[in-house]
Amino acid sequence: MRILFINPPMAVTEQIYTKRVAKQYTSSAYVLPHTSIAYLAAYMEKAGYEVRIIDAFALGLSMDETAEQVRRFDPFAVCYSLCTQNFLNSLAWIQGIRERTGIRTIVGGLQMSIYPREVLSYPDIDYGVIGDGWETMPELLQCLAGHGDLSTVRGICYRDEGEYRETPPRPEKFTLEDVPYMARHLLPNDRYTTVMTQEWPITIMLSALGCPLRCAYCDVPAGRYQTRLPEHVVDEIDECVNRFGIREILFQDETFTLNRNRVLETCELIRSRGLKFHWSIRARVDYVDQEILHAMKEAGLTKINFGIESGNPEILKKMNRDIPLDVVRQAVRWTKEEGLVTLGFFIIGFPEEAEEDLKETMRFALELDCDFIQVNKMVPQPPSPVYRELVERTGIDYWREYTLGNAAILADLPGIGSSFDPASLDIWQRRFFRKYYYRPSYIFKRLKKISSFKEMKGLARAALSIR
Ligand code: B12
Ligand code: SF4
Incomplete structure (x- = not known):
């Protein structure tokens, strides 16, 4: 089974950085490997999957160029790692790639532990992994390939006839000692x-x-x-x-x-x-x-x-x-x-x-x-104590609103x-x-x-x- 990870171009919101600092982070001035993806890619490769990473950020690829590479590799699933702070940017890429290729999307990352239901409200995101991905990812893929029932996979969320479903959490069992080193052979190290x-x-x-x-x-x-x-x-x-x-x-x-x-x-x-x-x-x-x-x-x-x-x-x-x-x-x-x-x-x-x-x-x-x-x-960022106090005090969960599409609300933070x-x-x-x-x-x-x-x-x- 072929599995593809995409690292979209980095974009941090100008609301929380100043315009120039945001530009600095998103330009070629800071381009670093996505370790979460590279770790998971190594783990999945060891589990027998054919894995590729497209680091669209490092390679400076456009959405069309990326989609072309996705079509050529023709994976079973396209996977992304989500971070709260640049979720809407990643979402635009998820939607763009999905529109151009039609391939199912799986997401994971800390954002999924904080706002899973909100992320799954976007129809172009099919499955979410909440918490550790190690065992969950292969189990999820096996179910999707027809060998099992999604509701038995711990630590995932998905839609069932339009209804949001979340399975019981998966206990954290693995540490970085239990998994292979990150898959640098799949990364454009010179970029x-x-x-x-x-x-x-x-x-x-x-x-x-x-x-x-x-x-x-x-x-x-x-x-x-x-x-x-x-x-x-x-x-x-x-x-x-x-x-x-x-x-x-x-x-x-x-x-x-x-x-x-x-x-x-x-x-x-x-x-x-x-x-x-x-x-x-x-x-x-x-x-x-x-x-x-x-x-x-x-x-x-x-x-x-x-x-x-x-x-x-x-x-x-x-x-x-x-x-x-x-x-x-x-x-x-x-x-x-x-x-x-x-x-x-x-x-x-x-x-x-x-x-x-x-x-x-x-x-x-x-x-x-x-x-x-x-x-x-x-x-203030979730799940920090300062953020929790703020939400309690104001009754507004700013990053939840942002996740649901209201980027402007961050300007108040x-x-x-x-x-x-x-x-x-x-x-x-x-x-x-x-x-x-x-x-x-x-x-x-x-x-x-x-x-x-x-x-x-x-x-x-x-x-x-x-x-
Ligand atoms: C290394 C690192 C970076 C690296 C690499 C990015 C990355 N995420 O790999 C660099 C320096 C580039 C970076 C940049 C940023 N980072 Co950073 N980074 C980290 C750090 C220290 C380790 C991440 C890591 O590799 N962990 C090892 C992997 C194996 O664990 P993991 O990420 O938790 O992944 C597991 C699960 O979450 C899940 N999973 C994750 N992704 C996926 C995807 C799929 C498909 C599946 C199935 C499962 C899955 O499976 C993994 C194995 O169990 C974390 C802090 C931390 N302690 O986690 C912050 C962290 C992830 N970063 C954070 C932030 C805010 C950023 C930036 C926005 C900072 C900035 N201003 O530029 C950018 C965003 C970059 C981006 N494109 O996402 C936050 C995210 C907070 C949040 N709510 O989402 C964290 C948690 C730090 C913090 N401040 O709290 N970061
Ligand atoms: S708790 Fe303090 S010292 Fe530890 S990572 Fe967070 S800011 Fe740094």
């Missing part, structure tokens, strides 16, 4: 890039999934923290480096350094096996120390993305991440001392944040002087509950970026560090996008 990439080709990897910490704004599903064995992570790195020629790996673990022994072991294995590649991680400032920073640097780490979020202790407390500012200062200093590139993430417009608090965050960002910063507007209306938050965001990046001392420092023309082009594009 992935980010504005900060220095060594191509690049890829994404996951050494752990989820996060046990509980920041109030965070939409990472609670209770889903799983780690992989360092040995297996390094085996996968080996495959990336030696089979696919990968030269940079972006670890997408929410907080790579949570368990320092795992980190030290992973670094030791990378070194002892002589694996040479650049890598980056995401970490929290209160989960790094000099020893692991040094070990990671020795193993080829080049960059750390730190969630710093605010420079105001009261706002940090409200975010449920009561990290003393001195701990932030120390972590950034140690990281710089190791010669690692630092990227600081900040949130503006958190509930109850006032103009003075935001200015404090700007001052703190300037004081820390990370190599790069990313400033995001606070947009940025900065809600803070002193900033969405329009002024856009202005503050731009002001923050400009104040940071347009400092002569900063520009001078960056220019000195540029090592290639490609890197310079990437940085120039990033700089232009914040004008």
